[in-house]
Amino acid sequence: MSLSPQHESLTRLLAANAQWAEDVERVEPGFFERSAQGQAPHTLWIGCADSRVPDAVITGARPGEIFVHRNIANQIHLDDNSALSVLTYAVDYLGVEHVVIVGHSECGGAAACLGAAQNPTYSEDGPITTLSSLPSAAPLNQWLAPLTKLAASLQLSTTPRHEALPIVVEENVKQQVENLCKTQTIINAWAPDNPNKKNVWVHGWVYDLASGKLKDLEVSRGPAAANGR
DSSP states (O other), X not given: OOOOGGGHHHHHHHHHHHHHHHHHHHHXXXXXXXXXXXXXXXXXXXXXXXXXXXXXXXXXXXXXXXXXXEETTSOOOTTOHXXXXXXXXXXXXXXXXXXXXXXXXXXXXXXXXXXXXXXXXOOSSSOOOSSTTSOTTSHHHHHHHHHHHHHHHTTOTTSOHHHHHHHHHHHHHHHXXXXXXXXXXXXXXXXXXXXXXXXXXXXXXXXXXXXXXXXXXXXXXXXXXXXXX
């Protein structure tokens, strides 16, 4: 069944996919057959769901190189079974060498949290409502609450948005690196007495939409034996 005219954008995606598959097979015969036999990605990318930050495109990665989890504002919540299951599968079963938390400039989630934190009515006493158009118990408000608290802790209430938002974005990435290192999967991977100890590293990057460049925040963490801690 073909798609109707109102789905023109999806029709373009399907056509582009067919052309891409043909091009890849022509340049590298048998690529898809080999790909179907299994995966061995070297990196787990935990990024924002923003449509402007496609991991494989901005890194020039080939299919099979990057295992991916994306959500609003690239968060790691220690009670989020979706992210934690992806992390466990990537580290324990796929054997990734690197886990990268990737934020980006002009992040809508970070901007909303900054706006809420700068609002004179902001208070941590009681439920935090980042988006006033939604109930405090709405999933998106619950999801963003930790980031709003982080933004408030940075004391940027009088800082202009164009200066404050990049700070929130970077501090958010740093916080998520810390959160990631508190997960049981990473703790076990680095445990000195673990016979299955893994040489996996955690990193924090920020993607600049205006330049297309990735910035390493230099907050990488790794096994104690590897980094001297």
